[in-house]
Amino acid sequence: MSLSSIKKEIHRLNPKERAMLIDLLWESLDEKRVKEIEAKWAAESEDRIDAYERGELPAIDGPTALRDLRSSLRK
Secondary structure (H helix, E strand, O other), X not given: OOHHHHHHHHOOOOHHHHHHHXXXXXXXXXXXXXXXXXXXXXXXXXXHHHHHHOOOOOOOOHHHHHHHHHHHHHO
């Protein structure tokens, strides 16, 4: 099975199934690599919190963030 054919099949999945696929793919990665990625995300999160606390990063409420994200995905 090629990546191209997998991409076509992904579009046939409903959103819940695609989310489940993401989980399956994530869990299939090498454990060491997963830990590296999670450590990088944790560091990024801390950096963003620090920037927010310094007043360098604005806060956006949840509903607004979701609306903006959904809007950007439709483009």
